[in-house]
Amino acid sequence: MKIMVAIKRVIDYAVKIRVKPDKSGVVTQNVKMSMNPFCEIALEEALRIRESGLASEVVAVTMGPSQCLDTLRTGLAMGADRGIHVDSTSALHPLHVAKILRNLVQIEKPSLIILGKQAIDDDCNQTGQMVAGLLNWPQGTFASKVVLDKEKEEVTVDREVDDGIETVQLKLPAVITTDLRLNQPRYATLPNIMKAKSKPIKKFTPQELNVEIKSDLEIVEVTEPPKRKAGVMVSSVDELIEKLKNEAKVI
Amino acid sequence: MVNRNCRATLRLVTLINRQGHPHPPLSSSPSGHISHSYIILPFSIAFVFLTVLCFYSGTGIDACWKQLQRNNVHGEHKIVSFFSPLASSLKTRQWGVNIQSRCYGSASVLVQRNPKFSKLNDEDVRYFEGILGAKNVIQDDEKLITANTDWMRKYKGSSKLLLQPRTTDQVSEILKYCNFRCLAVVPQGGNTGLVGGSVPVFDEVVVSLSAMSKIISFDKVSGILVCEAGCILENIISFLDNEGFIMPLDLGAKGSCQIGGNVSTNAGGLRLLRYGSLHGNVLGIEAVLADGTVLDMLKTLRKDNTGYDLKHLFIGSEGSLGIVTKKLLQEARRKLGEILSAFEFLDSNAMNLVLNHLEGARNPLPTSLHNFYVLIETTGSDESSDKQKLEAFLLGSMENELISDGALAQDINQASSFWLLREGIPEALMRAGAVYKYDLSIPVEKMYNLVEEMRSRLGNDANVVGYGHLGDGNLHLNVSTPQYDDKILSQIEPFVYEWTSKHHGSISAEHGLGLMKANKIFYSKSPETVKVMTSIKKLLDPNHILNPYKVLPCSSIS
Numbered sequence: 001m002k003i004m005v006a007i008k009r010v011i012d013y014a015v016k017i018r019v020k021p022d023k024s025g026v027v028t029q030n031v032k033m034s035m036n037p038f039c040e041i042a043l044e045e046a047l048r049i050r051e052s053g054l055a056s057e058v059v060a061v062t063m064g065p066s067q068c069l070d071t072l073r074t075g076l077a078m079g080a081d082r083g084i085h086v087d088s089t090s091a092l093h094p095l096h097v098a099k100i101l102r103n104l105v106q107i108e109k110p111s112l113i114i115l116g117k118q119a120i121d122d123d124c125n126q127t128g129q130m131v132a133g134l135l136n137w138p139q140g141t142f143a144s145k146v147v148l149d150k151e152k153e154e155v156t157v158d159r160e161v162d163d164g165i166e167t168v169q170l171k172l173p174a175v176i177t178t179d180l181r182l183n184q185p186r187y188a189t190l191p192n193i194m195k196a197k198s199k200p201i202k203k204f205t206p207q208e209l210n211v212e213i214k215s216d217l218e219i220v221e222v223t224e225p226p227k228r229k230a231g232v233m234v235s236s237v238d239e240l241i242e243k244l245k246n247e248a249k250v251i
Numbered sequence: 252m253v254n255r256n257c258r259a260t261l262r263l264v265t266l267i268n269r270q271g272h273p274h275p276p277l278s279s280s281p282s283g284h285i286s287h288s289y290i291i292l293p294f295s296i297a298f299v300f301l302t303v304l305c306f307y308s309g310t311g312i313d314a315c316w317k318q319l320q321r322n323n324v325h326g327e328h329k330i331v332s333f334f335s336p337l338a339s340s341l342k343t344r345q346w347g348v349n350i351q352s353r354c355y356g357s358a359s360v361l362v363q364r365n366p367k368f369s370k371l372n373d374e375d376v377r378y379f380e381g382i383l384g385a386k387n388v389i390q391d392d393e394k395l396i397t398a399n400t401d402w403m404r405k406y407k408g409s410s411k412l413l414l415q416p417r418t419t420d421q422v423s424e425i426l427k428y429c430n431f432r433c434l435a436v437v438p439q440g441g442n443t444g445l446v447g448g449s450v451p452v453f454d455e456v457v458v459s460l461s462a463m464s465k466i467i468s469f470d471k472v473s474g475i476l477v478c479e480a481g482c483i484l485e486n487i488i489s490f491l492d493n494e495g496f497i498m499p500l501d502l503g504a505k506g507s508c509q510i511g512g513n514v515s516t517n518a519g520g521l522r523l524l525r526y527g528s529l530h531g532n533v534l535g536i537e538a539v540l541a542d543g544t545v546l547d548m549l550k551t552l553r554k555d556n557t558g559y560d561l562k563h564l565f566i567g568s569e570g571s572l573g574i575v576t577k578k579l580l581q582e583a584r585r586k587l588g589e590i591l592s593a594f595e596f597l598d599s600n601a602m603n604l605v606l607n608h609l610e611g612a613r614n615p616l617p618t619s620l621h622n623f624y625v626l627i628e629t630t631g632s633d634e635s636s637d638k639q640k641l642e643a644f645l646l647g648s649m650e651n652e653l654i655s656d657g658a659l660a661q662d663i664n665q666a667s668s669f670w671l672l673r674e675g676i677p678e679a680l681m682r683a684g685a686v687y688k689y690d691l692s693i694p695v696e697k698m699y700n701l702v703e704e705m706r707s708r709l710g711n712d713a714n715v716v717g718y719g720h721l722g723d724g725n726l727h728l729n730v731s732t733p734q735y736d737d738k739i740l741s742q743i744e745p746f747v748y749e750w751t752s753k754h755h756g757s758i759s760a761e762h763g764l765g766l767m768k769a770n771k772i773f774y775s776k777s778p779e780t781v782k783v784m785t786s787i788k789k790l791l792d793p794n795h796i797l798n799p800y801k802v803l804p805c806s807s808i809s
Contacts, residue, residue: 014663032634034662070635074661187615187658187665190649193642 001055001150001172003046004110005080006101007039007062009071010121023221026121035071038116040078040185041178045146046114047079048183054148057081059108063097065089069201076196077188083201084108090213094122096206098130103209105135110173112155117142117177128177138170142179364453368435371411371454375432379414382424387462389413398457401450402443402504408451410437415462419537419545419576425458426574427543438570440481440512443504448569449512460511463576466490472695473553473724475534476580480511499526499580511575517567529566532580536562538573540783547777549579552692553723555757557764557775558802559784590637593628594722595673598702601718604731605672608679613668615658623699625654625721626673628666676718676729683714685735687743689728691751692760698726701750705730708742725760748774763802770804781807 011017012032020027035043046058060075062068063086072083086100101113118125132139140146140157144165147156153172158165160179170176188196206213234240245251379388389395390412399408416422429436435455442449451457463479466487470476474496478487484505488498500513502520512518514536517529526532535549548562565573597605599622605612616624627645631637641659648654660666680686693701702717705728709715712732719727728747732739748758752774759768759775772781785807788795 012662012664014667032663037664077659077661184613188661189616190645190654190657190659193659194646194649 001112002057002059002108002110003049003055003112003114004059004061004101004105004108005039005043005046005075006097006113006115006127007043007060007071007075008036008116008119008121009033009062009064009068010036010119013037013120019222019224023223025219025222033067033071035074036116036119036121037185038118038120038178038180040116041180041182042114042116042176043075043078043080044183044185045143045176045178046112047186049112049146049148050079054150055112059084059110061086061101061104063088063092063100072201073196074188076199076201077193078186079192080199082199084204085201086204086206086209088206088213091215092213093215093217094124094126094130096211096213097127098134099211100206100209101127101131102134103211104204111153112148112172113137113175115175115177117179128175132175135173135175137173137175139175139177140168140170141177143176144179144181146176146182362452365435367433368455369433371434371456375428375434376412378428379412379425382421382428383414383416387415387417389415395457398439398442398459399450401445401447403445406447406450406452408437409454410451410457411454413457413459415459417462419463419539422458422460422539422574422576423543423545425543426539426541429456430542438511438515438574440509440515441483441504441507442512443508444512444516448516458574460509460574460576463511464509467577469494470694471496475553477549477577478510478580479577480509480514480575482510484508484510484513498522499532500529510578510580514566514575514578515568515570530563533562533566533578535579536565536575537577538562538565538575540573544779545576546573546780546783548780549577550692550755550757550775552694552755552757552760554692554720554725554760555775556759556761557757557768558772558781559787561780561783590629590631590640591627591722592630593626595626595719596721597624597626597673597676597718598622598699598716599624600714600716601676601679602672604679604683604714604716605675608682609671609675611668612671612675615669615672616656619656621655624672626669673718676716680716680729680731683731684733685731687730687732687740688762689726689730689743689747689758690760690762691726691728691747692724692757693726693751693754694756695721695724697754698724701726701747702728704750705743705747708746709739712736712742713739720760723760745771751775766801769801770806772802772804 010033011026011028012034015032018027019025043058043060046055049055050058058080059082060072060080061084062072062075066087069085072085076083084104086104092100105113113128113131115128115131117128128141129139131137140155140159142160143157144160145156145158149155155170155172155174155176156167157170157176158167160181232243234243241251376388376390389398395410395413398413399410400406414425416425426436428434435451435453437449437451437455437457439449439457439459440461460479460481462481464481464483464486465479466482467477467479469490471494476487476491484498484500484502487510488501488505491498499522500510500518500520501522502508502513502518508518513520514529514533519528534553534555536546537549538546540546546561565575599620602614602624606614627641629637629641645654645657645659649657658669660669691701698719698721699717702715706715709730714731716729716731717726718729719725730739730743748771751758757775758771764772776784781803785803788803
């Protein structure tokens with residue numbers, strides 16, 4: 001059974017984000033980039049499923065300019081067997097990514113697609129759902145536990161929803177998106193880094209996959225959120241009530 | 252040091268001398284005429300002009316007089332020489348034919364010979380010959396001229412004696428005698444200084460360190476070089492080049508300057524921007540004080556915080572506090588050196604402690620148990636090239652079986668969790684119970700031996716943990732016990748200090764002495780050094796009101 005994992009190269013989680021002076025986006029020059037944390041968790045889950053013997057191969061897919069190859073190599077160093085790089089310099093929105101993934105699925109034919117629930121740069125939380133919709137596959141999003149049953153060709157997913165935990169059972173092939181508490185991703189160890197150098201990476205372009213990158217979205221402006229205002233110290237309960245009534249207008 | 256052609260200039264000097272000029276290239280001619288005839292009759296004309304000049308500049312005529320008279324007494328071809336030449340003299344020097352320099356009076360430079368200094372006599376010369384052998388006691392005029400004149404030909408003394416000791420003991424004997432006889436001394440190295448600091452002003456005895464030019468040892472593991480003060484900088488640089496190391500000091504005068512002089516003047520040079528000044532690069536010094544005491548502050552350790560750091564007094568003291576006879580230098584490593592920013596180690600006991608006591612600590616290599624872990628950090632301006640370098644280094648080390656396994660942090664979060672393992676050790680130790688902490692500088696090859704010996708001494712009574720700054724040779728030895736127990740303490744101390752002292756380590760690499768090691772300084776510093784520290788303490792705090800009972804032993808301060 002083959003598992004496909006989609007990983008994205010984003011600004012490192014620990015870096016302080018700054019908005020560009022012309023408000024067209026965020027500063028990405030000379031800023032540390034690394035794999036999206038949710039994608040790391042997705043890859044880790046795929047590797048654990050393979051190590052338990054239920055899958056034979058894990059393929060890591062990334063899309064973007066050539067720098068994405070660094071992230072792909074990290075994925076291979078963590079343990080993925082093969083890599084696919086879809087080379088594109090234009091901005092890729094979730095719908096484009098979903099269409100590309102759908103066309104890749106027709107080539108690779110995996111039984112399970114695992115993605116991170118969202119990317120920390122755009123926080124869209126759309127790609128996994130769109131892929132499932134385009135492929136007409138069942139989806140288990142915000143997964144906090146994944147249990148695969150190979151004979152029955154089913155996967156049981158515990159989902160973290162607002163009300164608590166929801167458990168769904170999906171028939172394979174299926175799409176899973178991972179949430180934070182699913183697992184803790186492993187470190188890339190040196191022997192694996194060495195092996196990763198010889199693992200194959202196949203290259204595609206969106207044109208080869210018959211996907212047209214035409215953007216329906218235009219980013220008008222990017223601004224910082226308003227600075228948190230300092231709190232006000234009140235000296236008595238009466239003053240508090242008066243402020244709540246007149247200034248905050250909540251009473 | 253601006254101009255690189257010192258060697259060319261030195262060649263020129265010998266050229267001139269060989270051409271048979273009876274004079275050194277300096278004369279007190281105010282008009283700057285370049286004519287041979289002028290030199291033949293120096294005194295009468297010079298004398299006249301001198302007085303005129305002095306009169307105009309309104310300064311002491313007496314000094315000039317006295318100087319002139321002195322020179323008349325000593326030889327026909329010695330001329331008054333402390334007037335500053337103009338830049339034209341530098342140009343004329345290039346011609347190599349008739350060298351002359353324009354001089355004019357300079358008020359700031361007029362000095363009088365201090366009458367309390369004795370004058371050299373034959374008995375002194377014979378005594379020096381007894382210590383050094385006749386070959387190293389030089390009274391030959393030609394050699395004295397070179398020793399008496401500075402590189403810029405600006406300053407010229409009139410010393411009658413040049414001594415060339417070959418060992419520190421000889422330097423000590425010389426100084427002891429000169430101190431007793433009250434003979435002034437000028438220590439001299441390559442004589443490339445530009446402020447007249449290395450030549451005598453009057454008749455001081457010149458002690459040249461040129462004969463002490465041995466490279467004593469070089470440790471390739473730690474990059475520490477021990478050499479004598481008379482080593483020429485260029486020789487040191489080529490020696491290190493062969494070993495694959497870089498000297499942190501480089502100057503234009505490297506062909507002739509000697510490292511003793513560099514240290515004594517805290518020379519800056521070309522590489523200071525990156526490697527910092529000599530204060531940071533000189534690890535230890537052996538110096539001889541004015542009364543002949545030899546201060547051995549040579550410690551081949553990167554870190555040593557026991558007592559006052561006296562070597563810094565000598566770095567930059569320009570020979571006025573002591574004669575530097577040997578020094579230790581830190582060299583820069585070539586392979587990973589320029590991007591390496593941290594090199595720490597911890598043993599398996601430390602790793603277990605952290606994993607057990609700290610939440611959020613994650614073992615990066617869970618599949619196997621290892622005896623030692625090393626944490627390496629690089630910092631640089633180009634992430635991808637640094638990453639390649641580090642990966643290449645690590646993979647190479649794995650192939651050469653220097654390391655058995657490793658994990659590379661892929662993002663900042665992973666990097667912080669790696670650091671938590673190392674930085675969290677002290678906290679984990681505190682949570683585990685009582686801890687006896689020792690901070691020792693030990694040669695890298697022997698560093699872990701102490702931990703193992705300690706383990707065998709204490710057996711099951713305590714958990715002996717070793718970790719520290721491997722890159723600096725600094726071991727943090729910690730003995731963890733459930734409670735503080737004097738019996739265990741007696742097993743640890745003074746064994747730890749004696750062991751360290753036996754292996755020429757420092758009992759305090761970075762933590763300092765404080766109260767805990769106040770009386771233990773003798774394990775790492777010689778009694779003479781402690782004596783000097785005590786005198787400095789007495790000088791600056793005569794009533795000992797500042798932080799008493801700490802740092803220096805109570806026995807010496809009383």
